[in-house]
Amino acid sequence: MALDLAALDAKELVLVVVALLGLIPVxxxxxxxxxxxxxxxxxxxxxAVATNVEHVVxxxxxxxxxxxxxxxxxxxxxLLAAYRRRQRILAGDERAVAAADADGTDEADEPAAVAxxxxxx
Amino acid sequence: xxxxxxxxxxxxxxxxxxxxxxxxxxYRDAEVESGFWANYLLAAILGAAWTGVVLxxxxxxxxxxxxxxxxxxxxxxxxxxxxxTSGTLSVVDDSKAARADAEREAERARTAQASAxxxxxEAERARxxTAELNEAIESEASSxxxxxxxxxxxxxxxxxxxxxxxxxxxxxxxxxxxxxxxxEELVAGVEGAAxxxxxxxxxxxxxxxxxxxxxxxxxxxxxxxxSETERQGERLREAANEMGQxxxxxxxxxxxxxxxxxxxxxxxxxxxxxxEYAADALSELDAVERRATEAIGxxxxxxxxxxxxxxxxxxIGGIAAExxxxxxxxxxxxxxxxxxxxxxxxxxxxxxxxxxxASTAAGDIEALVGDIQAAxxxxxxxxxxxxxxxxxxxxxxxxxxxxxxxxxxxxxxxDAGVQxxxxxxxxxxxxxxxxxxxxxxxxxSGESAVDTVDGVAAAAxxxxxSTAQISERAEGLSDLAxxxxxxLARFETGVDGEMGDGAGGRDAAGxxxxxSGADGPAVAxxxxxxEE
Numbered sequence: 001m002a003l004d005l006a007a008l009d010a011k012e013l014v015l016v017v018v019a020l021l022g023l024i025p026v027x028x029x030x031x032x033x034x035x036x037x038x039x040x041x042x043x044x045x046x047x048a049v050a051t052n053v054e055h056v057v058x059x060x061x062x063x064x065x066x067x068x069x070x071x072x073x074x075x076x077x078x079l080l081a082a083y084r085r086r087q088r089i090l091a092g093d094e095r096a097v098a099a100a101d102a103d104g105t106d107e108a109d110e111p112a113a114v115a116x117x118x119x120x121x
Numbered sequence: 122x123x124x125x126x127x128x129x130x131x132x133x134x135x136x137x138x139x140x141x142x143x144x145x146x147x148y149r150d151a152e153v154e155s156g157f158w159a160n161y162l163l164a165a166i167l168g169a170a171w172t173g174v175v176l177x178x179x180x181x182x183x184x185x186x187x188x189x190x191x192x193x194x195x196x197x198x199x200x201x202x203x204x205x206t207s208g209t210l211s212v213v214d215d216s217k218a219a220r221a222d223a224e225r226e227a228e229r230a231r232t233a234q235a236s237a238x239x240x241x242x243e244a245e246r247a248r249x250x251t252a253e254l255n256e257a258i259e260s261e262a263s264s265x266x267x268x269x270x271x272x273x274x275x276x277x278x279x280x281x282x283x284x285x286x287x288x289x290x291x292x293x294x295x296x297x298x299x300x301x302x303x304x305e306e307l308v309a310g311v312e313g314a315a316x317x318x319x320x321x322x323x324x325x326x327x328x329x330x331x332x333x334x335x336x337x338x339x340x341x342x343x344x345x346x347x348s349e350t351e352r353q354g355e356r357l358r359e360a361a362n363e364m365g366q367x368x369x370x371x372x373x374x375x376x377x378x379x380x381x382x383x384x385x386x387x388x389x390x391x392x393x394x395x396x397e398y399a400a401d402a403l404s405e406l407d408a409v410e411r412r413a414t415e416a417i418g419x420x421x422x423x424x425x426x427x428x429x430x431x432x433x434x435x436x437i438g439g440i441a442a443e444x445x446x447x448x449x450x451x452x453x454x455x456x457x458x459x460x461x462x463x464x465x466x467x468x469x470x471x472x473x474x475x476x477x478x479a480s481t482a483a484g485d486i487e488a489l490v491g492d493i494q495a496a497x498x499x500x501x502x503x504x505x506x507x508x509x510x511x512x513x514x515x516x517x518x519x520x521x522x523x524x525x526x527x528x529x530x531x532x533x534x535x536d537a538g539v540q541x542x543x544x545x546x547x548x549x550x551x552x553x554x555x556x557x558x559x560x561x562x563x564x565x566s567g568e569s570a571v572d573t574v575d576g577v578a579a580a581a582x583x584x585x586x587s588t589a590q591i592s593e594r595a596e597g598l599s600d601l602a603x604x605x606x607x608x609l610a611r612f613e614t615g616v617d618g619e620m621g622d623g624a625g626g627r628d629a630a631g632x633x634x635x636x637s638g639a640d641g642p643a644v645a646x647x648x649x650x651x652e653e
Contacts, residue, residue, distance in 0.1 A: 037202075071172055078137060
């Protein structure tokens with residue numbers, strides 16, 4: 001199957017490069033607490049890639065995946081991440097995080113994990 | 122028909138918009154994370170704008186700028202989320218941890234400050250108490266110094282008050298009193314021990330002198346034993362040599378017995394052979410006797426035949442004599458017949474001559490027969506004598522045969538005896554060698570005993586010398602004990618010296634009040650209890 005690389009858009013290629021560059025700090029700086037944020041960005045990255053790939057191969061499939069994953073799923077995951085983080089903030093997560101870091105134990109993580117519904121990825 | 126992509130775009134729009142709302146709320150409520158939520162709010166707004174543009178395209182707006190705007194907003198959204206998610210959140214968590222550490226350190230500092238304040242107050246209170254205590258301690262220390270001075274002067278009955286305010290001084294007083302109790306008992310014990318050492322050293326010196334005398338006696342006896350043992354060893358060596366020679370002699374006897382046994386066995390064999398030879402000679406003599414008997418018969422037959430020949434010769438001689446007479450008569454008759462008778466006369470003459478020759482021959486034969494008869498008689502006599510001698514010889518051989526049998530029996534008996542002697546001498550030789558070995562071992566043991574006795578003698582001499590040194594040391598020890606008793610006399614104790622003897626000192630009967638004055642304590646229980 002011949003690839004129609006001429007169909008690629010320069011702006012969309014820039015989008016993929018930016019998404020790829022942004023993926024590096026997101027993945028390297030990720031922690032257990034930032035799991036949903038990392039997942040949302042990964043879905044967003046997948047949408048950016050799919051936006052370009054749909055012009056080259058399997059346009060229907062990648063177009064659907066772009067909307068389902070890169071837009072719908074990414075937006076829902078970012079919403080869920082913000083919601084869970086807020087729950088932890090309201091539950092006094094800042095003090096729990098500080099106590100856990102000071103003691104070097106996981107005792108403070110347990111109530112936080114319960115508070116965010118086992119969010120840790 | 123519902124556009125599925127538009128539904129997902131709507132969900133994404135709602136998600137980004139909701140995320141922007143929560144980000145705004147979190148920005149408001151959070152303290153440390155406010156920067157993070159500001160970035161997140163921006164990214165969510167960009168995402169909502171992006172999805173809004175996409176929804177607008179789904180709604181039918183086909184402006185060319187929307188396509189460019191969609192890609193640009195998506196790029197901005199991606200960049201904003203790349204900056205505002207994991208990396209920023211990690212920094213936020215680190216900042217929160219650092220802030221928690223700082224708050225904890227501040228809490229600790231406040232706690233330490235409160236503790237320091239409390240300690241300062243307690244120190245102030247303790248300082249005032251210490252000042253009071255120091256005054257009491259100085260007073261008690263002064264009293265302790267006076268008591269210790271008396272103790273240093275030799276009054277071991279001094280005791281300190283252990284009921285003062287200062288626990289340290291009370292502890293010192295208790296320890297000092299215990300020490301004084303121990304020293305007092307020790308000095309008393311040393312005094313008693315010095316006296317006993319003096320007595321014991323005198324006894325030791327006396328015993329050492331006795332031991333030295335006994336050792337000298339033992340040394341002399343040991344030397345005597347040594348010389349006797351050496352002489353015994355020499356005797357044993359001589360006995361060993363003699364036994365060696367005896368063993369050699371016994372071995373020679375055994376060898377000679379072997380030779381004698383061999384000779385006796387050979388003699389027995391020769392005796393048996395002689396018996397057999399004698400038996401053969403006897404049978405031969407029997408044969409000779411039979412031949413001699415036969416010869417005697419033959420000679421007697423010859424004698425009889427010779428007698429017959431003699432008779433015949435006599436007849437021939439008679440016939441010759443008658444013939445001669447007849448020839449004589451014929452000659453006479455021829456002479457009477459003249460010439461006719463001449464021939465006859467010649468015949469008569471010849472007959473006469475023949476008769477004379479026949480008579481002569483008969484006489485010769487008669488003489489020969491007589492000689493033969495004489496020889497035959499002599500031969501017969503000789504043969505009889507020979508037969509007699511043969512019978513005598515057979516008797517002699519019979520006797521010799523019996524004698525040889527006796528000799529053979531005796532030689533066999535002698536051979537058995539010699540064999541017995543041979544075995545006895547072999548056993549004797551073995552026993553002699555064992556005796557020689559035992560004598561040599563006894564000689565070696567004697568030499569070892571000599572060495573041991575020499576060692577004992579040397580040890581006895583050394584013991585005598587050591588005993589002399591012990592005696593001198595005991596005298597020195599007695600003098601030292603006397604000096605020690607004199608030196609200990611300066612100490613005043615309330616304990617009898619005999620009580621301080623060994624472990625029973627503390628368990629001895631109670632000691633009454635000691636010393637005098639205010640510092641003279643009374644020790645009622647091993648010197649532990651006291652009173653000022």
